Amino acid sequence: MAQSTVGQITIPERKLKDFCNSVWIKLGVPKKDAETTTDVLVLADLRGVDSHGVARLPRYYTDLKNGWTKPTDQSRIVKETKATAMIDGGQSLGQVVGRRGMELAIRKAKETAVGIVSARNSHHYGIAGYYSLMALEHDLIGVSMTNAAPLVVPTFGRTAILGTNPVSLTAPASKEQPFVLDMATSVVPRGKLEVYDRLKKTMPLGWAVDTTGKGTSDPHTVLDALSRRLGGGILPLGGEGEEHSGHKGYGLALMVDVLCGVLSGSATGLGVDVDKAKPNVGHFFMAIDPAAFRPLDEFKRDMDRLARELKDSPKAQGQNRIYVHGEKSFARMEKYRREGIPLTAPVVESMKKVGGEIGGPIKHAYFWTENVVFRPALSFWRGLGRYRNFMIDVGRRRSREGRAGWFLG
């Protein structure tokens, strides 16, 4: 989805990661776990899932600061077989629980051909795709799912009971990019409604319903009612009613809650991630070794063939390309790693606020304006002399317009 670049700030991946790491470390998270948490967030931005990227840093920060998330890993394996494990997350960072869960599923798949790990008592774990992607490094098929706070209305209902409950599945290929499905089971994410709301645009019918359960094209009333828990919400994949099979998207969302919530004994439905002090989110991780079924090189060769068959097939009028899932994100990732990660001004502002609150260890102040970030050296400030206050004032004003500002890291 193309986004306007007005008010975007491009920040190098390394700088962004250093800043995030410094926030977690300051709050007592051990270095390795801080890096995992940062990796998950920044990967979302790199792959273009902005809603799950560093935009969420303030939320994780607040949860840690209030003690709702434990800074050190409290997770423990409570039940285990050769092929399965049950993890109690101990209210640790979702990313840390997630990484541990998927690592365990991978280890089991290497030994037993399949590994399934269920986790309860965890937090929002970021993008589902981060964990399924881990399996690719081992030439395994990876699966990752999580339940989430209620935003999605069941077919024929008018209250959000289920989360946007994502499903991610990855499979390695040879010459082609690996297959990376990473999708919410809702028709759109909440973030998409927010974009339409900010732009004061009406949204297509079939995305959301109002408090009476009727389809609406007004994003503002939906978001407002959701935030005040008055009813309404986002529709499952397939939209309203059964005409376009909205009941299938609803079924997929429910399947995810069965595998993540009921299987693990975490919260389900209305109970997920509602009490900030005890969100009790549940995850499901699986790794499958294709080599247990057929030679790995044959598997990868057929992945290539299927991807090529789809991509080489005739295009619809007005279209010039058919994508295989993951392709767009890999291209974006490459570009952003080279050119820096574009963030919106409000996101940078919110990170700056966090940076200001935690005080140190902030090493540098960055000045940004559209698509440019620079780090003034101390000598720059000294040399600035009497213009310094003027510069700072300009920075403040442009920052209010979302066109320039400071960024601590």
Next chain:
Amino acid sequence: MAQSTVGQITIPERKLKDFCNSVWIKLGVPKKDAETTTDVLVLADLRGVDSHGVARLPRYYTDLKNGWTKPTDQSRIVKETKATAMIDGGQSLGQVVGRRGMELAIRKAKETAVGIVSARNSHHYGIAGYYSLMALEHDLIGVSMTNAAPLVVPTFGRTAILGTNPVSLTAPASKEQPFVLDMATSVVPRGKLEVYDRLKKTMPLGWAVDTTGKGTSDPHTVLDALSRRLGGGILPLGGEGEEHSGHKGYGLALMVDVLCGVLSGSATGLGVDVDKAKPNVGHFFMAIDPAAFRPLDEFKRDMDRLARELKDSPKAQGQNRIYVHGEKSFARMEKYRREGIPLTAPVVESMKKVGGEIGGPIKHAYFWTENVVFRPALSFWRGLGRYRNFMIDVGRRRSREGRAGWFLG
């Protein structure tokens, strides 16, 4: 979906099964395998998936008659671990391969907590839900998927490359009905287009595209182009383009082909079920033991709670019920088991034709008219005397109108 009862014939489950069994047995299928094949077909009718019920009997009959399907089970396990198995179906009946695959997955799940079985070189196996339902008898979570003949157009494409590739997942509950998700990953099945075509109705935009890849509401041109392989086809769940996330449905269909086709080494994409003599369909079966994660009664209790939460939640204006997946089918199954299974006249006609072709062992001739079937005793025919030929003639004419006829079984 409510269906008109005009021209429907209601046949008792047992009678229908006896007839199907007699067809398979006549073609050399051993009794147990014949019963499995029949069970899968009739379960589809009982659960309301008419397109996959006995309506498909003539197709399976033709495949067996032509030697494209082997009447005796040629399937063999070609690779196996504690948690996985790879089956070569040996071109046996898809239902027989499917049953064996799921039984194996279940056995492995009981021993190893998880069982995954992949099958290649199989045939159309009927409804995916038949196999996942098998897991419920053992208090396991069941998963069943299959690839299928190309009918679905990828996002931005204009040629059907993927099948309607269904996903089914079941999970046991306690007082509530078990959760039974059984869905094609396309927005609608081909059968739905056929219904609209027969009624000469336009269909909603978002179900299918024409040969240029543009959305169309004319079912006839889509079905015609599909049958002549000119392009176009059914859209994935989410519809055309990306506005309602058609790329997600496309991703799910592709995921199914990865797990069924690529993992097993069967045909994939355009190659699935196209050469009638070697359809090379691939399946994926999985069983998971919830008790490996938490006590079974707690799992079932939470399944109940989640189902109740959804069903008790406020209804959309004009709606009085929210369903959990499987509920509608269980209700239908109970009704049909009590009252008989309604079949359309053309379906009964096609079975009658098969019955006529195979000759014996046909034990009885049934006369049917709308919603009534009766089996005239031999004495009835004797007593009929000179009216017999008149009756037969009336039967023939009403049969041509699809309102009455004979049915051999």
